[in-house]
Amino acid sequence: MTTLPMPNRRRTDAVQKLIIYAVLVAGAVIVLFPFLWTFSTSLKTPEQVYQIPPQLIPDPIAPENYSRVVTDRPFGRWMLNSLFVVVVSTVGTLLSCSLAAFAFSRLRWPGRDKLFLVLLATMMLPTQVTLIPTFILFKELGWVNTYFPLALPAWFARNAFYVFLLRQFFMTIPLDLDDAARMDGANNFQVYWRIILPMSKPALGVAALMFAQFKWREFLAPLIYLNRRESLLASIGLRTFMDETHGTDWELMMAANIMFMVPVVVVFFFTQRYMIQGVVISGVKG
Amino acid sequence: MKKLSRRDFLRASAIGSLSAALTHTPWAGLAQDAVTLRLMAWGNPTEFEARQATLQLFHDSTEGINIDFIHTPSDYMTKLLTQIAGGDYPDVIFLGNGDIEPFVARGQLLPLDDFIAGDNFDTSDISQQNLKLYNVDGIQYGFPVDAPNQQLFYNKTLFDEAGVDTPSPDWEDDSWNWEAFLDTAKAVTDKDNGIWGWQVKTGFRAWWIWVTANGGEFFNEAGTECVLNSPEAVEALQFLADLIHVHEVAPPLDVASELGSAELFQSGVTAMETWWPAIGRMRTNIADKFEWNVAPHPGGKAGKTTAGGGTGHTISAFTEHPEESWEFLKFLISTQCVSVWTDIMGIVPPLTSVAESDVFLKPGEPPADILVFTKGNDYLRPDPRHAQFTQARSIAQSQLERLWIGGVSAQEVADDIVAEVNRLL
Numbered sequence: 001m002t003t004l005p006m007p008n009r010r011r012t013d014a015v016q017k018l019i020i021y022a023v024l025v026a027g028a029v030i031v032l033f034p035f036l037w038t039f040s041t042s043l044k045t046p047e048q049v050y051q052i053p054p055q056l057i058p059d060p061i062a063p064e065n066y067s068r069v070v071t072d073r074p075f076g077r078w079m080l081n082s083l084f085v086v087v088v089s090t091v092g093t094l095l096s097c098s099l100a101a102f103a104f105s106r107l108r109w110p111g112r113d114k115l116f117l118v119l120l121a122t123m124m125l126p127t128q129v130t131l132i133p134t135f136i137l138f139k140e141l142g143w144v145n146t147y148f149p150l151a152l153p154a155w156f157a158r159n160a161f162y163v164f165l166l167r168q169f170f171m172t173i174p175l176d177l178d179d180a181a182r183m184d185g186a187n188n189f190q191v192y193w194r195i196i197l198p199m200s201k202p203a204l205g206v207a208a209l210m211f212a213q214f215k216w217r218e219f220l221a222p223l224i225y226l227n228r229r230e231s232l233l234a235s236i237g238l239r240t241f242m243d244e245t246h247g248t249d250w251e252l253m254m255a256a257n258i259m260f261m262v263p264v265v266v267v268f269f270f271t272q273r274y275m276i277q278g279v280v281i282s283g284v285k286g
Numbered sequence: 287m288k289k290l291s292r293r294d295f296l297r298a299s300a301i302g303s304l305s306a307a308l309t310h311t312p313w314a315g316l317a318q319d320a321v322t323l324r325l326m327a328w329g330n331p332t333e334f335e336a337r338q339a340t341l342q343l344f345h346d347s348t349e350g351i352n353i354d355f356i357h358t359p360s361d362y363m364t365k366l367l368t369q370i371a372g373g374d375y376p377d378v379i380f381l382g383n384g385d386i387e388p389f390v391a392r393g394q395l396l397p398l399d400d401f402i403a404g405d406n407f408d409t410s411d412i413s414q415q416n417l418k419l420y421n422v423d424g425i426q427y428g429f430p431v432d433a434p435n436q437q438l439f440y441n442k443t444l445f446d447e448a449g450v451d452t453p454s455p456d457w458e459d460d461s462w463n464w465e466a467f468l469d470t471a472k473a474v475t476d477k478d479n480g481i482w483g484w485q486v487k488t489g490f491r492a493w494w495i496w497v498t499a500n501g502g503e504f505f506n507e508a509g510t511e512c513v514l515n516s517p518e519a520v521e522a523l524q525f526l527a528d529l530i531h532v533h534e535v536a537p538p539l540d541v542a543s544e545l546g547s548a549e550l551f552q553s554g555v556t557a558m559e560t561w562w563p564a565i566g567r568m569r570t571n572i573a574d575k576f577e578w579n580v581a582p583h584p585g586g587k588a589g590k591t592t593a594g595g596g597t598g599h600t601i602s603a604f605t606e607h608p609e610e611s612w613e614f615l616k617f618l619i620s621t622q623c624v625s626v627w628t629d630i631m632g633i634v635p636p637l638t639s640v641a642e643s644d645v646f647l648k649p650g651e652p653p654a655d656i657l658v659f660t661k662g663n664d665y666l667r668p669d670p671r672h673a674q675f676t677q678a679r680s681i682a683q684s685q686l687e688r689l690w691i692g693g694v695s696a697q698e699v700a701d702d703i704v705a706e707v708n709r710l711l
Contacts, residue, residue, distance in 0.1 A: 052553075131368055132371045135374070139372050223358070223365050224364070224368050229357050236360075239359035239361075240357075242359070
């Protein structure tokens with residue numbers, strides 16, 4: 001809510017606004033410049049990449065970099081692989097974490113809070129510690145070189161953080177609603193599915209976005225579990241452009257980067273409200 | 287690219303996952319009695335191309351052995367070590383020579399001596415300096431795929447414009463020493479036109495050459511102590527730092543490190559640069575922009591040296607197919623395979639037969655003094671061999687960054703490195 005400006009203060013308000021906008025625009029330029037640079041490089045020829053002084057708008061432009069990214073390597077395939085893993089594991093995370101969060105926040109059972117502490121403690125373990133035991137587990141299951149190790153754990157509330165996030169949100173919903181539903185004959189699952197979930201859309205949206213973003217960029221697990229070239233994920237595929245010894249083809253690398261960013265930017269465009277809410281709800285930046 | 291429908295994709299992933307889950311190697315069952323070896327290797331884009339070409343060659347010339355190439359574009363060691371720790375062993379492993387000793391110490395590599403003796407396998411064509419890098423305590427564990435050593439690349443056009451003599455390609459020529467180098471670097475530096483005489487590379491080997499040329503060492507002989515703060519080593523490090531901060535013949539680190547690799551040299555910004563023999567790529571990148579050549583690094587108090595060593599192929603101690611792996615290893619060091627690898631990679635081959643052939647020499651193409659590389663094998667000072675070297679190196683690398691950025695003395699940094707590394711030993 002903003003108060004209506006008094007007529008005699010209109011001028012000072014305008015000046016104030018001007019300053020605010022100037023600062024914001026300056027900030028935006030600084031933040032956007034790397035993106036602009038990436039995009040500009042992605043349209044350059046190899047010679048233009050190292051040209052001094054650099055051209056921000058390359059002349060001539062080289063859009064063929066984009067087609068080379070998908071023809072020199074199966075980068076399009078890698079993007080689809082990533083999309084598949086992200087979608088499957090995000091759905092799994094939402095369902096399983098919300099179910100666990102429901103149990104931790106709406107149901108009463110012995111040892112609940114102690115178990116919740118144990119769950120939170122798993123957040124303290126660095127990935128590196130569990131890397132080899134987890135690898136052995138999936139190897140014994142014969143799942144190395146498949147997408148199971150990347151997508152399946154998400155269906156078992158593997159990410160304590162999202163259980164925590166959703167539990168905190170569920171706690172803010174009045175218990176009276178549950179009671180009212182139970183009076184009408186709803187069982188636990190119905191309370192969860194019909195009452196809690198629909199009321200938690202903002203929190204679920206936040207969790208989905210944060211998790212999908214993390215999963216899209218995830219590096220270590222796909223590196224360890226995927227062996228075949230055509231089944232790689234895009235986050236790994238980006239590394240195939242790097243060539244420290246012979247020299248990286250920066251224009252291709254940047255074109256691939258842009259392609260890698262597009263899904264994230266598009267999703268952000270439609271859901272920025274949730275993203276910003278995410279910072280408010282969780283106090284964590286995605 | 288063929289368009290992939292969502293359904294195709296899902297079907298393919300489902301089938302892929304299922305068959306992988308069932309058989310581990312989906313096509314192992316297709317050919318009767320065929321053995322599938324898992325080759326673990328990294329590969330930047332050029333190496334990937336060389337890898338594909340040589341694997342095709344192997345496929346065409348061999349029956350009954352399939353190669354499943356696990357290409358790891360980055361973080362190779364993380365993946366390899368996790369796999370091995372998890373019991374998912376590759377059969378043939380691509381390893382930098384510096385990693386041989388730690389792997390042998392952990393019992394992860396298969397000794398090759400019995401195979402070599404059993405087959406009467408002739409190793410005399412392999413550069414002995416390089417063969418030794420895959421030998422621990424007299425036992426051979428692998429064969430090199432290349433014999434790269436880092437030399438000094440120079441832009442002859444810039445030298446001619448500045449009226450400066452080019453360095454001699456003769457390894458025994460004493461006049462090409464640090465003083466001569468500094469004079470040359472000063473003479474070709476033209477800051478107004480954005481031309482620098484030299485670029486201080488931050489990679490380990492780029493400074494290791496200077497330390498060894500001055501008689502410095504990383505560890506003492508017993509391997510119980512780091513001795514990088516000896517006067518010889520400190521003098522070398524200070525000399526390099528001074529090229530940036532005192533003599534201003536090398537660009538400050540932020541500019542140089544942004545571009546990395548040989549970009550500055552290839553775009554004509556630096557007149558001299560340390561580089562490993564990625565000659566093929568250099569030829570295409572420079573094309574006819576300017577004339578270039580190679581020479582040994584200038585000699586210090588201990589004469590001329592070079593760093594490098596390269597990479598080789600080893601067999602996992604846990605392989606279920608040692609015989610087939612050995613067959614594959616023999617192919618990888620064959621004249622035929624090394625020729626293809628050398629041709630695509632444009633590097634120095636580990637086989638004399640290939641080093642003397644036109645595949646490597648490419649008459650008429652730069653660098654004119656290409657023999658600097660082959661002769662350089664005798665002056666190779668490989669990376670220090672020590673079980674703790676990998677960690678010690680990363681300590682040194684991060685400490686040295688302070689020296690390259692400026693504001694501290696080499697003595698100070700070297701003392702810090704020694705203190706920190708000695709805690710490891």
